[in-house]
Amino acid sequence: MILHEHCGIIGIISLKEHNIVPMLIAGLESLQHRGQESWGIAIPNCFTIKKAGTIFQSLEEFKAINNLVGNTGIGHVRYSTTASSTLRNAHPLNIGEPTDIHSFRIAHNGTLERELLIESLWKEGYSPPDGVTDSELMGIGLYKNLKKTKNWVEAFSALNPSLNGSFSTVTLTARGELIGARDERGFRPLCLGYHEETESYILASESCALNTLDAHLIRDVEAGEVLEISKNGLSSGRFSFQERHAYCPFEYTYFAHPSSCIETVSVYGARKNFGRILAEKYPLNGDIVVPVPDSARPAALGYSERSGISFEEGLMKDRYKKKGSWRSFIEPSKREDLVSNITAIKETIEGKKVILIDDSIVRGISSRIIVGKKLKGTKEVSLLLTFPPIRYPCYAGIDFPTQRELLTYRVCKDTKNLDEINMKIAKHIGVYFLGYNDIEGLSKGIGKPDCELCLSCITGDYSCLRRKPTSKTRKEIKS
Numbered sequence: 250m251i252l253h254e255h256c257g258i259i260g261i262i263s264l265k266e267h268n269i270v271p272m273l274i275a276g277l278e279s280l281q282h283r284g285q286e287s288w289g290i291a292i293p294n295c296f297t298i299k300k301a302g303t304i305f306q307s308l309e310e311f312k313a314i315n316n317l318v319g320n321t322g323i324g325h326v327r328y329s330t331t332a333s334s335t336l337r338n339a340h341p342l343n344i345g346e347p348t349d350i351h352s353f354r355i356a357h358n359g360t361l362e363r364e365l366l367i368e369s370l371w372k373e374g375y376s377p378p379d380g381v382t383d384s385e386l387m388g389i390g391l392y393k394n395l396k397k398t399k400n401w402v403e404a405f406s407a408l409n410p411s412l413n414g415s416f417s418t419v420t421l422t423a424r425g426e427l428i429g430a431r432d433e434r435g436f437r438p439l440c441l442g443y444h445e446e447t448e449s450y451i452l453a454s455e456s457c458a459l460n461t462l463d464a465h466l467i468r469d470v471e472a473g474e475v476l477e478i479s480k481n482g483l484s485s486g487r488f489s490f491q492e493r494h495a496y497c498p499f500e501y502t503y504f505a506h507p508s509s510c511i512e513t514v515s516v517y518g519a520r521k522n523f524g525r526i527l528a529e530k531y532p533l534n535g536d537i538v539v540p541v542p543d544s545a546r547p548a549a550l551g552y553s554e555r556s557g558i559s560f561e562e563g564l565m566k567d568r569y570k571k572k573g574s575w576r577s578f579i580e581p582s583k584r585e586d587l588v589s590n591i592t593a594i595k596e597t598i599e600g601k602k603v604i605l606i607d608d609s610i611v612r613g614i615s616s617r618i619i620v621g622k623k624l625k626g627t628k629e630v631s632l633l634l635t636f637p638p639i640r641y642p643c644y645a646g647i648d649f650p651t652q653r654e655l656l657t658y659r660v661c662k663d664t665k666n667l668d669e670i671n672m673k674i675a676k677h678i679g680v681y682f683l684g685y686n687d688i689e690g691l692s693k694g695i696g697k698p699d700c701e702l703c704l705s706c707i708t709g710d711y712s713c714l715r716r717k718p719t720s721k722t723r724k725e726i727k728s
C-alpha cells in the first residue's frame with residue numbers, strides 16, 4: 250500500500266549551550282519518511298526557515314544553514330492532510346507578535362477539526378481569516394490562553410475541549426524553552442530522549458531520530474502530557490487524563506520506521522508478528538513469500554519463518570528514481586506512476602505460486618498494478634494484508650479522509666463477514682486468494698489490547714473523538 254505520510258517533528262534543547270543545529274537537521278532527516286512536501290526549522294534569534302521538498306533536495310542551501318548556531322530548536326517535515334501544500338502552511342508556524350514574550354513557534358503532527366477550533370475562537374471574540382489551517386488555529390488558541398494563564402499546562406487544558414483529533418507538538422518559546430505535548434488519546438507518537446555528549450533533551454515523533462543521533466530513548470510522552478524543558482531542566486504536567494487511549498495501529502503496520510519503538514513496542518517486531526499471525530490464520534500452499542517493499546518486508550519474514558516457505562525478494566524498489574524520497578510520492582493526477590519505482594525480479598517469481606504480503610489496501614490502485622503488471626509470469630498470486638479492511642475515513646491525521654475512495658467500502662458496502670470481504674476484494678484485485686488480518690490479529694501483533702488502539706477506520710466507531718467531523722471531499726479538505 251502506498252500513501253502519503255503525514256508529518257514528523259523534532260525539538261532539541263542543550264542544557265549546556267551546545268550548538269544543536271546540525272543534530273536538528275540530522276534528526277529531521279531521519280524522520281523524512283513521515284513527510285516529503287516541505288521541511289522547516291526554527292532556532293532562537295533567527296527567522297524560521299522553510300523549504301519545499303525533502304531535506305536532501307535543499308542540500309545546496311545547507312552551507313548557509315550550517316552556519317546557523319543555536320542551543321534550542323524545533324523542526325518539521327510535512328505532508329499536508331488538510332491544507333494545501335504551500336510554504337506558508339509549512340511548519341514551524343510563527344504564532345503571536347514576535348516582540349511578545351508569549352509568542353512562540355510551533356510544529357504539529359496530526360489533524361484537528363477546524364470547525365470546533367473556529368467556534369471556540371469566535372466565543373473569544375476572534376474571527377480567524379479564511380483558510381487558516383488546523384495547526385495555526387490551535388496555535389492561536391494556545392497563544393490567547395497563554396497570555397491569560399502564563400502557563401502551558403493551563404493553556405492546553407483550557408483549549409482541550411476544542412481540540413478534536415490528533416496532535417503531537419513541539420514548540421520553541423520566545424524565552425528559548427522547548428515544549429512538547431501530545432493529545433489526550435495519544436493518536437500520534439512522540440518520544441523523549443537524551444543525548445549525553447551535548448547534554449540535550451530531544452523530543453521526536455519516532456525513536457529512529459534518537460538512534461540516528463546516538464541519543465537514548467527515555468520514554469514516550471504520555472497522552473495528555475505537556476513537557477516543559479529549559480536550561481533549568483524538565484518538568485511534566487497533565488492537561489488531561491483519559492484511561493482509553495487511541496494509539497494509531499497504522500504507525501506499526503506502515504508509517505513508522507522499523508527501527509522505531511513506539512509505546513515500548515518495536516515496530517519491526519510488531520510487523521514480524523503480523524506475518525506470523527497471518528501464517529497461522531492463512532496457511533497457504535505457495536512456493537515463495539514475497540513482500541511489497543518496503544514496509545511489508547518484516548511481515549513477509551514472519552510469514553516465511555512460521556510457514557517454512559522461503560522468503561524471496563521478488564519485488565525491488567528503486568530508491569534513486571525519486572531523488573531523496575525513500576517512499577513513493579503520490580501525485581493524484583498520476584496514479585499510474587504509484588508503483589513505477591517497483592521492479593519485479595523475473596528469475597525469482599516466474600512460474601511460482603507467490604504469497605504476496607502487503608500492509609494494507611486503501612484505494613487498491615497500487616495493489617492492482619503490482620499484481621496485474623509487475624507480477625506477470627507467476628503461476629498464481631495470493632495476497633495477505635497485515636491491516637484489516639479499511640472501510641471508514643480517518644480524521645486523526647492519516648491521508649484517507651473520504652469514504653468513497655476506500656476500496657473496501659466501494660466493493661463491499663455493508664458486508665461484514667471477513668471471508669466474504671476477502672473473496673470480493675480478491676476478485677477486484679485479480680488474485681487467486683486474498684486474506685486480511687483482523688482486529689484480534691492486529692492487537693496481538695502489536696501486543697496491546699484493542700481498547701488501547703484507535704480502530705475507527707476499521708469499525709466506524711469514532712467515540713475516541715469529541716464528535717465525528719463532517720465528511721468532506723478532497724477538494725474541500727485541501728481548500
Ligand code: SF4
Pocket residue numbers: 436496497498499500642643644645646647703704705706707
Ligand atoms: S482512523 Fe485508522 S489511520 Fe486514523 S488514527 Fe485511527 S487507526 Fe490510525
